[in-house]
Amino acid sequence: MRILNVLFFGDVVGAVGLQALLSQLPELSERYAAHAVIVNGENIVQGKGLTSVEAETLFAAGVHCITTGNHIWENWKSRPLLTENPRVLRPYNYPAENPGRGWCHVNLPNGAVLGVIQIQGRIFMQPIDDPFKAVQDAVARLKPLTRNIIVDFHADATSESVAMGWFLDGSVSAVLGTHTHVQTADATVLPNGTAYITDVGMTGPYDSVIGMDKEIAIKRMRLQTAHKYETATQAVRVCGVHVAIDETTGTCVQIQAFQSPPPRTSIINPFT
Helix, strand or coil: CCCCEEEEEEEEEEEHHHHHHHHHHCCCCCCCCEEEEEEECCCCCCCCCCHHHHHHHHHHHCCCCEEECCHHCCCCCCHHHHHHHHCCCCCCCCCCCCCCEEEEEEEEECCCEEEEEEEECCCCCCCHHHHHHHHHHHHHHHHCCCCCCEEEECCCCCHHHHHHHHHHCCCCCCCEEEECCCCCCCCCEEEECCCCEEECCEEEEEEEEEEEEHHHHHHHHHHHHCCCCCCCCEEEEEEEEEEEEEEECCEEEEEEEEEEECCCCCCCCCCC
């Protein structure tokens, strides 16, 4: 069995998230013997989108594909990048008149070919095209090129993410959730060989409200009026998953979620 090791890093928030990823990527790539690296980069520029500067920095550091999500449209400087670089994806199920692509294939240095698909959910989000029909179309387009396919499912509702995992089990190598910025504890390999996790988690500042300054976020929620979000800067952590794929069959043999550095935990005994 020839194994294809893929690292996928969840939503990178702000300049501090980007710098943390860049500083830890060499060690993490070595630890997991990574053949391919995918990064969700929709929140890099002050929480909204990314530009060619950040994208080229990631590619120069060894990243093979950048996925995004709904926030990519909130930064107009992101749009030329979507048009110019086929390895920067936007959700495939937005109307086709929008710039960019929703899937790509990458020829890796070890000779393997990796397919990547970006799909966005609809529950609690924009009423865009059917993600289930869209992902079927993208898979059909990639299958003649490779069996090794990673799907970034950018969704808000855990039920929709779980449904997508079951829907694609056996059709793709992995369904990896993004968008909520909270790493879930359900990483698993489904019965027909597809790796699944509801959300990979956030790469960014954890002394925050999912990456944003917590005082501003609380003020917005309490007062129900607009206050400009600012990205936080403290307690930065890198979140991701390692997926090991049987390159011949495209099925996953292992998925492991990680956080670096690990979160602080404590055990409180209520009887003392």
